[in-house]
Amino acid sequence: MAPTSSWIPNISPASDFSLANIPFGIVSTSPSSSPSAAIAIGDHVLDLKALFESENDLTPVYPGVDITSLKEAFSQPTLNAFAQLGRPVHRVVRTGIQDLLREDTPFSSILKDNEPLKQKALLPQRAVKMHLPMAIGDYTDFYAGYHHAYAVGVMFRGPENALQPNYMHLPVGYHGRASSIVVSGTPIHRPVGQILLDPKAEPKVPVTGPTRKLDIELELGCFIARGNRMGEAIDVKEAEEYIFGYVLLNDWSARDIQTWEYVPLGPFNGKNFASTISPWVVLADALEPFRAKGIENTTELQEYLKEGREEGVFDIRLEVDLTTAEGDTTTIGRTSSKHLLWSFPQMIAHHTLGGCPMRPGDLLGSGTISGPGGIGERGSLLEMNEAGKREVLLCGMDARTFLKDGDTVTLRGSCGTDGARVGFGACTGRIFSAAPRK
Amino acid sequence: MAPTSSWIPNISPASDFSLANIPFGIVSTSPSSSPSAAIAIGDHVLDLKALFESENDLTPVYPGVDITSLKEAFSQPTLNAFAQLGRPVHRVVRTGIQDLLREDTPFSSILKDNEPLKQKALLPQRAVKMHLPMAIGDYTDFYAGYHHAYAVGVMFRGPENALQPNYMHLPVGYHGRASSIVVSGTPIHRPVGQILLDPKAEPKVPVTGPTRKLDIELELGCFIARGNRMGEAIDVKEAEEYIFGYVLLNDWSARDIQTWEYVPLGPFNGKNFASTISPWVVLADALEPFRAKGIENTTELQEYLKEGREEGVFDIRLEVDLTTAEGDTTTIGRTSSKHLLWSFPQMIAHHTLGGCPMRPGDLLGSGTISGPGGIGERGSLLEMNEAGKREVLLCGMDARTFLKDGDTVTLRGSCGTDGARVGFGACTGRIFSAAPRK
Numbered sequence: 001m002a003p004t005s006s007w008i009p010n011i012s013p014a015s016d017f018s019l020a021n022i023p024f025g026i027v028s029t030s031p032s033s034s035p036s037a038a039i040a041i042g043d044h045v046l047d048l049k050a051l052f053e054s055e056n057d058l059t060p061v062y063p064g065v066d067i068t069s070l071k072e073a074f075s076q077p078t079l080n081a082f083a084q085l086g087r088p089v090h091r092v093v094r095t096g097i098q099d100l101l102r103e104d105t106p107f108s109s110i111l112k113d114n115e116p117l118k119q120k121a122l123l124p125q126r127a128v129k130m131h132l133p134m135a136i137g138d139y140t141d142f143y144a145g146y147h148h149a150y151a152v153g154v155m156f157r158g159p160e161n162a163l164q165p166n167y168m169h170l171p172v173g174y175h176g177r178a179s180s181i182v183v184s185g186t187p188i189h190r191p192v193g194q195i196l197l198d199p200k201a202e203p204k205v206p207v208t209g210p211t212r213k214l215d216i217e218l219e220l221g222c223f224i225a226r227g228n229r230m231g232e233a234i235d236v237k238e239a240e241e242y243i244f245g246y247v248l249l250n251d252w253s254a255r256d257i258q259t260w261e262y263v264p265l266g267p268f269n270g271k272n273f274a275s276t277i278s279p280w281v282v283l284a285d286a287l288e289p290f291r292a293k294g295i296e297n298t299t300e301l302q303e304y305l306k307e308g309r310e311e312g313v314f315d316i317r318l319e320v321d322l323t324t325a326e327g328d329t330t331t332i333g334r335t336s337s338k339h340l341l342w343s344f345p346q347m348i349a350h351h352t353l354g355g356c357p358m359r360p361g362d363l364l365g366s367g368t369i370s371g372p373g374g375i376g377e378r379g380s381l382l383e384m385n386e387a388g389k390r391e392v393l394l395c396g397m398d399a400r401t402f403l404k405d406g407d408t409v410t411l412r413g414s415c416g417t418d419g420a421r422v423g424f425g426a427c428t429g430r431i432f433s434a435a436p437r438k
Numbered sequence: 439m440a441p442t443s444s445w446i447p448n449i450s451p452a453s454d455f456s457l458a459n460i461p462f463g464i465v466s467t468s469p470s471s472s473p474s475a476a477i478a479i480g481d482h483v484l485d486l487k488a489l490f491e492s493e494n495d496l497t498p499v500y501p502g503v504d505i506t507s508l509k510e511a512f513s514q515p516t517l518n519a520f521a522q523l524g525r526p527v528h529r530v531v532r533t534g535i536q537d538l539l540r541e542d543t544p545f546s547s548i549l550k551d552n553e554p555l556k557q558k559a560l561l562p563q564r565a566v567k568m569h570l571p572m573a574i575g576d577y578t579d580f581y582a583g584y585h586h587a588y589a590v591g592v593m594f595r596g597p598e599n600a601l602q603p604n605y606m607h608l609p610v611g612y613h614g615r616a617s618s619i620v621v622s623g624t625p626i627h628r629p630v631g632q633i634l635l636d637p638k639a640e641p642k643v644p645v646t647g648p649t650r651k652l653d654i655e656l657e658l659g660c661f662i663a664r665g666n667r668m669g670e671a672i673d674v675k676e677a678e679e680y681i682f683g684y685v686l687l688n689d690w691s692a693r694d695i696q697t698w699e700y701v702p703l704g705p706f707n708g709k710n711f712a713s714t715i716s717p718w719v720v721l722a723d724a725l726e727p728f729r730a731k732g733i734e735n736t737t738e739l740q741e742y743l744k745e746g747r748e749e750g751v752f753d754i755r756l757e758v759d760l761t762t763a764e765g766d767t768t769t770i771g772r773t774s775s776k777h778l779l780w781s782f783p784q785m786i787a788h789h790t791l792g793g794c795p796m797r798p799g800d801l802l803g804s805g806t807i808s809g810p811g812g813i814g815e816r817g818s819l820l821e822m823n824e825a826g827k828r829e830v831l832l833c834g835m836d837a838r839t840f841l842k843d844g845d846t847v848t849l850r851g852s853c854g855t856d857g858a859r860v861g862f863g864a865c866t867g868r869i870f871s872a873a874p875r876k
Contacts (some may be wrong), residue, residue, distance in 0.1 A: 205607075208742060264610075274668070302632060
């Protein structure tokens with residue numbers, strides 16, 4: 001699609017929210033109003049509840065779509081009802097909103113030339129509060145970032161045994177904690193946990209205290225639109241139709257807590273204290289122009305994982321910024337979401353192979369994404385500091401092995417060229433000291 | 439409490455649902471009616487929606503409780519709203535229902551002598567359909583059954599390394615899948631998954647097919663009543679107040695799928711295809727008279743795990759029945775829920791140590807419960823068959839290593855003596871062949 005321009009004022013060419021994007025989120029427009037759906041365009045949001053409650057006949061904008069069901073969906077405090085309408089509806093709705101917002105809009109009377117409605121529905125982003133976009137039933141975190149899995153494997157088991165024998169055969173994943181997923185901007189309290197200070201001492205006796213190794217994980221998150229019936233697998237070739245859209249995901253990790261607890265059943269308190277997602281869900285369709293080949297897997301795949309296409313992933317430029325309490329920001333990691341061994345359709349096919357039911361609003365994490373290159377391409381501090389052996393240098397003469405109280409971490413991600421960018425906005429969280437026990 | 443009798447007809451002395459119990463569930467009374475709350479008494483259910491919608495003044499039955507909030511809670515399709523009212527309210531409500539149902543009820547005009555209301559609200563259990571009692575936000579499965587953890591550890595790592603170094607220091611657990619928790623009676627489809635047929639062959643190449651090692655896990659499940667704020671831990675000494683009640687839990691497991699997938703992030707498709715719970719939630723108060731000492735832990739515990747009491751667990755008689763397609767039933771396991779190393783308050787304190795938020799309706803599993811004795815006290819087939827080395831003998835000249843299609847597994851659990859039993863009823867599931875791919 002050629003980048004066309006919008007009549008919305010002052011859209012920066014560098015904005016993640018160009019007319020080519022139209023991501024969906026949940027906003028409240030005043031302290032007393034209940035949260036409802038909106039889209040982002042430039043520095044503005046378009047309040048979809050206000051738009052659909054107006055007197056306008058929106059039927060020509062959304063041909064073939066039941067306007068009443070949209071109106072109902074957009075008045076909800078989550079996007080689940082909209083997600084459930086299915087990808088063909090999302091497509092029509094996104095295109096319709098683009099038509100409303102284009103410079104040469106065929107529907108200028110509906111919004112562009114309708115001052116009272118613009119006053120009501122078109123608001124500066126800074127004037128609204130963002131909420132978690134979906135009610136998340138279950139959250140699953142995969143481990144599809146090959147370079148991350150390999151680098152961490154080398155640290156713990158050496159290069160010969162870096163990857164487990166199953167790694168190239170199936171998308172390894174585990175069930176995460178849905179209740180602690182928070183929207184960008186939510187304060188993150190340094191978790192307290194059991195820690196083994198000296199792993200070599202015998203007997204092994206832990207202490208309890210705030211984590212000394214608070215880390216980030218740069219991930220892409222995928223929201224499910226449609227569920228499957230329990231007992232019925234989703235075919236990898238049909239899995240795209242079950243996807244609603246994508247967010248950035250910071251899977252905060254306490255490495256010392258995780259190391260002591262995770263054998264044999266996997267990560268638990270080292271991860272379940274918080275995971276932050278970006279507030280705007282970029283629809284699956286908006287990312288279609290940015291498909292890319294993932295990491296080549298020369299292993300002969302099981303039939304149910306064969307996608308029959310090469311470009312299963314997206315080439316999203318990803319960045320990690322660390323801002324100190326003093327306000328100095330350093331970009332400590334730059335990579336791309338193409339560095340995945342498994343695509344989300346493959347993860348969905350694997351997840352449902354045994355009949356596990358997906359529900360609308362379920363969240364899948366890609367696993368930490370790191371590039372094949374040097375330290376600057378890593379998606380976690382653990383990799384950047386080579387398991388604590390070196391410091392990550394920051395501007396302002398500062399350095400980190402792991403996060404300090406007062407640090408703010410911001411993930412960013414975008415595709416496309418200036419003026420037609422498709423991006424996520426910021427996924428940010430600031431670290432606060434461990435909460436005192438009650 | 440002395441076992442007093444009820445005016446409800448024909449309560450068998452062996453019934454799990456004596457007047458001493460009063461467990462809560464969600465029923466629908468006809469195909470067209472929406473599910474709502476009920477309690478079980480003998481072979482009957484008392485429809486709480488019908489009771490609270492009647493013209494009676496229930497204020498004297500539930501002193502100090504807001505009747506409107508109860509009426510609203512009992513008309514919901516889950517018990518979450520009731521659970522959120524808190525344990526002091528549950529206590530008053532249970533006692534009030536006991537008062538309505540006692541032979542010498544002080545409130546005979548409300549139900550005992552009120553034929554029209556009895557017709558409407560008091561129904562045979564066989565006439566109602568049971569539903570999942572709670573909307574489950576997150577499900578966590580612990581591993582607190584010491585004898586199970588030890589026996590399985592010996593099989594995989596030998597007696598020297600049977601238990602990991604963390605096992606005696608913290609309640610090991612992992613996040614399970616909430617979407618595949620089903621109510622007793624739901625058919626269980628044999629899951630398809632990746633399986634490594636010959637673990638010794640190199641290179642390791644899996645096949646995809648129905649599990650050959652379908653197993654059960656006998657567990658106690660604990661429902662959360664109240665949540666904590668994110669970032670704030672629940673004190674082990676206050677954790678009882680966060681508990682709503684208990685169910686039996688069969689954590690179906692596909693051992694071959696699990697073995698291939700579970701390193702390094704834990705069980706996934708080997709578990710997430712289905713977990714079955716018993717339909718009636720036995721309130722925490724109903725189990726109080728059956729407190730017992732758990733397995734002694736001579737390890738010096740971290741402060742946050744010190745309960746300051748000896749009797750942290752319950753002595754519930756547990757049984758596993760296997761019924762073949764031909765209809766022959768064998769009790770293959772008998773044990774007690776006292777064989778736990780960690781209490782649920784300890785699990786809750788550990789789970790929230792880093793600030794992970796609990797929400798009403800969250801489910802915690804104890805982990806498989808096995809006794810210290812022989813084969814007959816084990817809570818999984820994996821232990822009974824000694825990792826596939828011997829068959830479990832059934833009546834009718836039959837035998838099993840793992841489950842066959844057509845088998846039905848029923849868990850049972852109860853405390854107390856005849857006439858005053860507090861039990862769960864059946865937690866049952868029948869195995870069907872793997873669902874065909876669409």
